[in-house]
Each structure stands twice: as structure tokens, then as C-alpha cells.
Amino acid sequence: MGETNTEKAPKTSWFTGLKAEFSKIIWPDKKSLIKQTTAVTVVSIILGLIIALIDAIIKYGVTDILVNL
Template identity: 40%
Template sequence: MAETKKKDRGLWFREMKSELKKVVWPSKKTVLKNTGTVLLCSLCIGVCIWLFDFVVVNAFQMLIGVLGG
């Protein structure tokens, strides 16, 4: 039983190594380009969320001021 598990584990590692050899890793230029794209998109989404929050908070403050809260 224990030998079967060891053989299975060894087979799993051999297959994993074989699959990793098939991977086409991106170049440094591609990684930098994709990283820049992700950072820019994250920044844009953050600005949109900040603007929405700013407008909603000010709208509620104005409503509270008008209603005399």
C-alpha cells in the first residue's frame, strides 16, 4: 500500500515536470506591459469608486442639512 502511494507520487511529479516543460513563459517586455495595464486599470477603477463615494457623501450631507438633521 505504501509503495503504491510512493509510485503514484513519483508519477505525479514526473507528469508535472513534463507539463511545466510545455509552458511558454512570457517575455520580460510582455510581463511589464501587462503589469502596467493592470496598474492603470486599477487606478482608473479606484478613481471611479472615489468619485462615486465623494458624490454620494456630499449628497447625503446636503440632504441632512436641508432636512435639518
């Protein structure tokens, strides 16, 4: 059978590891951030309106069905 390596990596401070991970992040530039934020906001508003419209149609449809029984 294959042997497994049971040696543990040297422990470093949690904050040191966190700092190392944060240094790997590629932050977006301002233009890209504005463009993406605008896209998310517009899509969220449009989807909210679509859901509200569908909800109103279903609400009035169910009300009509229940009133006419």
C-alpha cells in the same frame, strides 16, 4: 448499454506530474510582461480614482440629504 473503461491510469509521482505541467507553460517575454504589467497598473489606478470619485459624490449627496431633513 455501453461499457465503461474502469482501468486506472498508472500512478506517477505528484511532483513528476507537476514538473510535466510546468514544462507546458509558455512564459511571456520581458517586453510583453512589462507592457501587460503597465496596462494593469494604469487601469487599476484609473478605476480606483473613478471609484473614489463616485464614493465622494455619493457621500456628500447623502450627507446633504440627511442634513436638510
